[in-house]
Amino acid sequence: MKTLRLTDVVKTYGETLALRKASLEAHSGEVVAVCGENGAGKSTLMSILAGSRQPTSGHIEIDGERATIDNPHRAFELGIRTVYQELSLLPNLSVAENLYLGKLPRGRLGTIDWQSVFADARRDMAAVGMDHVDVRRQVADFAVATQQMIEIAKAIQVRPDVLILDEPTGVLTSMESERLFEKIRELKATGTIILYISHRLEEVIDIADVIVVLKDGQVVDTMRRAEASKDRLVTAMVGRPLESIYPKRVPPQAERLMQVEGFGRTGVFDDVNFTLHRGEILGFFGLVGSGRTEVMRALFGADRSERGTVTLEGKVMGRPTPARSIGAGIGFLTEERKADGLALDADILDNASLASMDRASIGPFLNRDSQRTLVGNMTGELDVRPPDLGHVVRRMSGGNQQKVVLAKWLLLNGLKVLILDEPTRGVDIATKVQIYQLVANLAAEGVGIVMVSSEMPELLGLTHRICVMRQGRIVAEFDPEKASEHEIFVAAANVSMEAA
Amino acid sequence: MTDNIMTTQNRRRFASFNISRAGKANLVFALGILALIVATSLMSDAFLTERNMTNVARQMVTTGLLSIGMLVVILSGGIDLSVGSVVAFAGLLAAGLQETMPIGAAIAIALSVGVAVGIINGVFVAYFRLQPFIVTLATMGAVRGALYIYSETPTYASDPFFISVLGSGKLFGVVPYTFLIFLVCIPIMWMYLNHTKSGRSVIAIGMNPEAVRLAGVDVRVQTTVAYVICGFFAALAGVLLSARLGISQPNVGVGYELDAIAAVVIGGGVLGGGGGTVGGMFGGVLALAVIDNVLNLFNVQSYYQQLVKGVIILIAVIVRRKPQG
Numbered sequence: 059m060k061t062l063r064l065t066d067v068v069k070t071y072g073e074t075l076a077l078r079k080a081s082l083e084a085h086s087g088e089v090v091a092v093c094g095e096n097g098a099g100k101s102t103l104m105s106i107l108a109g110s111r112q113p114t115s116g117h118i119e120i121d122g123e124r125a126t127i128d129n130p131h132r133a134f135e136l137g138i139r140t141v142y143q144e145l146s147l148l149p150n151l152s153v154a155e156n157l158y159l160g161k162l163p164r165g166r167l168g169t170i171d172w173q174s175v176f177a178d179a180r181r182d183m184a185a186v187g188m189d190h191v192d193v194r195r196q197v198a199d200f201a202v203a204t205q206q207m208i209e210i211a212k213a214i215q216v217r218p219d220v221l222i223l224d225e226p227t228g229v230l231t232s233m234e235s236e237r238l239f240e241k242i243r244e245l246k247a248t249g250t251i252i253l254y255i256s257h258r259l260e261e262v263i264d265i266a267d268v269i270v271v272l273k274d275g276q277v278v279d280t281m282r283r284a285e286a287s288k289d290r291l292v293t294a295m296v297g298r299p300l301e302s303i304y305p306k307r308v309p310p311q312a313e314r315l316m317q318v319e320g321f322g323r324t325g326v327f328d329d330v331n332f333t334l335h336r337g338e339i340l341g342f343f344g345l346v347g348s349g350r351t352e353v354m355r356a357l358f359g360a361d362r363s364e365r366g367t368v369t370l371e372g373k374v375m376g377r378p379t380p381a382r383s384i385g386a387g388i389g390f391l392t393e394e395r396k397a398d399g400l401a402l403d404a405d406i407l408d409n410a411s412l413a414s415m416d417r418a419s420i421g422p423f424l425n426r427d428s429q430r431t432l433v434g435n436m437t438g439e440l441d442v443r444p445p446d447l448g449h450v451v452r453r454m455s456g457g458n459q460q461k462v463v464l465a466k467w468l469l470l471n472g473l474k475v476l477i478l479d480e481p482t483r484g485v486d487i488a489t490k491v492q493i494y495q496l497v498a499n500l501a502a503e504g505v506g507i508v509m510v511s512s513e514m515p516e517l518l519g520l521t522h523r524i525c526v527m528r529q530g531r532i533v534a535e536f537d538p539e540k541a542s543e544h545e546i547f548v549a550a551a552n553v554s555m556e557a558a
Numbered sequence: 559m560t561d562n563i564m565t566t567q568n569r570r571r572f573a574s575f576n577i578s579r580a581g582k583a584n585l586v587f588a589l590g591i592l593a594l595i596v597a598t599s600l601m602s603d604a605f606l607t608e609r610n611m612t613n614v615a616r617q618m619v620t621t622g623l624l625s626i627g628m629l630v631v632i633l634s635g636g637i638d639l640s641v642g643s644v645v646a647f648a649g650l651l652a653a654g655l656q657e658t659m660p661i662g663a664a665i666a667i668a669l670s671v672g673v674a675v676g677i678i679n680g681v682f683v684a685y686f687r688l689q690p691f692i693v694t695l696a697t698m699g700a701v702r703g704a705l706y707i708y709s710e711t712p713t714y715a716s717d718p719f720f721i722s723v724l725g726s727g728k729l730f731g732v733v734p735y736t737f738l739i740f741l742v743c744i745p746i747m748w749m750y751l752n753h754t755k756s757g758r759s760v761i762a763i764g765m766n767p768e769a770v771r772l773a774g775v776d777v778r779v780q781t782t783v784a785y786v787i788c789g790f791f792a793a794l795a796g797v798l799l800s801a802r803l804g805i806s807q808p809n810v811g812v813g814y815e816l817d818a819i820a821a822v823v824i825g826g827g828v829l830g831g832g833g834g835t836v837g838g839m840f841g842g843v844l845a846l847a848v849i850d851n852v853l854n855l856f857n858v859q860s861y862y863q864q865l866v867k868g869v870i871i872l873i874a875v876i877v878r879r880k881p882q883g
Contacts, residue, residue: 360772384774398772401765403832412762413773415755422754466773 091266137219154179310338321366341521389467457489627788635831636690645811648796672793680782725801764831
């Protein structure tokens with residue numbers, strides 16, 4: 059395939075215009091990035107190419123000829139492969155089976171030739187730099203980041219003409235992202251057209267040849283890499299310049315709020331020590347497997363800890379459990395809101411009030427009206443949309459879902475410490491800015507914030523200090539106003555300056 | 559992503575569309591039951607008589623009480639197959655023990671057996687993390703075995719209060735007391751599910767137990783509470799059934815769990831958690847009772863009755879199927 063062109067594509071859902079005359083052109087060997095806020099129409103555009111949705115009007119041309127992609131199978135035939143944000147692997151099957159599902163090779167007796175399946179699967183995984191993955195183990199055994207790499211390996215195994223990647227690095231750490239970028243460059247050299255959707259502006263500028271910015275279903279800006287800058291991208295996406303993304307830092311207070319000493323669980327993390335001051339935003343950085351999420355989960359009591367003490371306001375706390383932490387005023391936004399942050403089929407009211415039912419109850423009985431008032435005030439403050447508290451959370455955008463989780467923790471009586479694990483993952487830029495502002499405001503009010511993130515810019519832009527974890531320990535600490543992304547990455551990966 | 563592109567206004571419209579879809583299903587059912595009642599009363603003189611209505615009301619009691627408990631367990635994401643056995647055991651105890659002790663004590667012991675079975679179910683499901691289906695299948699067999707050990711023969715009730723007042727007494731000579739007890743339990747259950755911390759927690763557990771655990775709720779305790787409630791209502795159903803019949807047999811209650819599950823599902827309950835209301839459950843119980851009665855009045859063989867019930871459950875599930883996407 060030489061060129062892929064979309065012309066004046068319109069897509070309506072009922073009365074809503076998802077795409078209004080969006081046009082896009084991509085050539086063989088080109089990486090075209092599609093940027094835009096949530097709801098700008100990126101995913102609709104991609105699903106039209108993947109054959110899962112039909113345009114209301116407009117057309118698709120392949121090498122100058124009109125093409126109809128009326129179902130996902132047709133897209134496959136045309137050599138279009140898509141890696142979606144939501145993983146589509148079967149968790150209980152082995153990595154190898156997932157890679158060759160529906161086309162497992164047969165041996166002489168008509169039985170599956172497992173040896174060649176495993177060999178091919180190992181080759182596919184090696185191709186994305188994941189040689190260490192045991193392809194016979196089931197997918198569920200691996201971390202999300204590895205699963206994402208399996209998904210990518212599956213898509214490129216067939217040498218597609220067009221590869222669509224929807225937020226591929228959302229769950230990847232810097233190291234895996236680097237591997238992915240290498241692979242993208244390789245594919246580019248062989249003439250593959252790559253459509254790349256991402257929120258992360260740095261990597262878009264890094265990897266794309268052409269960047270297309272969508273806003274409200276329209277292409278509002280198209281630029282070649284040489285012309286691109288974060289400022290121009292952000293301004294095009296949100297109509298607001300970059301400087302205003304991170305709020306001004308207010309220095310933390312001198313008083314020690316929480317002290318963690320000798321915290322450990324055998325084989326996972328050990329000898330974790332840090333102090334959190336009142337009003338401080340303490341960042342945590344680390345690669346997948348460094349133990350950053352595990353420490354936070356144990357600190358809140360979501361998982362077990364075996365050693366160490368946690369002191370809050372001078373008082374030594376017992377071994378953390380969720381109930382104990384909540385009672386002490388510690389909130390915890392987990393890494394994966396859909397897995398353990400939200401009851402997706404419940405409404406905003408039930409989700410947001412889940413951790414603070416005591417605030418609106420007399421004995422075992424709930425006062426639903428006062429619950430409604432408490433939650434309504436909070437979601438109003440956070441600008442949750444829709445404002446209707448009876449709205450089922452499943453039908454909300456990622457950004458608004460995250461605000462519901464935040465509301466749940468902000469509603470804790472006497473919130474003192476808020477632990478945030480990847481608070482801006484899968485969240486659009488406008489909501490990110492709101493979350494940054496919220497975090498800064500909380501800190502200014504004296505709440506201590508512990509924030510894990512794999513997005514270095516937000517750690518550098520928002521926090522007062524950054525702890526770096528590697529192999530279950532805190533190995534370095536940085537002042538974000540002086541440190542560079544490079545230094546921090548080197549500390550996290552323990553590689554020499556040359557290799558990084 | 560399709561949701562994301564919608565404007566706020568449209569999302570609201572979309573939401574109300576969903577509500578009206580569930581509402582539409584309820585309306586369809588209500589109209590269906592109503593049409594059935596009207597049609598039957600036109601075709602059969604026996605239907606709208608006081609005697610038949612009393613019959614329908616009484617028949618609703620057992621399935622109704624079982625469904626109340628089953629609703630809670632289903633909302634928690636589980637299922638309880640042991641309720642039929644609990645009905646029989648509680649009935650036997652209530653009838654058998656009244657010879658030797660005051661009737662109040664006999665009933666209390668019968669009810670506590672239901673609670674005990676609920677605790678056993680809850681502990682195995684919540685603390686040992688075993689599948690509810692398997693656990694309650696095991697207790698279903700074990701309780702049935704235990705009650706045969708207690709008594710292999712039918713037990714006759716003798717207490718006059720038990721038989722004449724609780725069993726066959728009627729308020730103002732019209733409404734059976736057993737039915738009245740069932741009716742009183744409905745708002746209590748509604749209150750529990752909508753206005754207590756425990757009730758909201760149980761519902762949320764059925765949707766995402768991990769999120770509930772991390773919100774500081776003791777998921778194991780609350781899950782156990784759901785099974786205890788279910789066991790209690792099953793025992794209550796057993797006591798009232800033996801009071802109505804004046805006799806309790808060890809083989810009573812076989813297959814009752816299926817009627818209760820059917821009533822909850824017809825009323826919009828979702829196996830595995832995530833949906834179900836007290837109102838819907840009541841509609842399900844009413845529908846099953848009316849259909850049973852109608853088929854009886856027209857002398858339809860019981861085999862056909864089972865067939866018809868099966869078809870109705872399938873239709874109910876299809877109508878209530880969630881829209882894709």
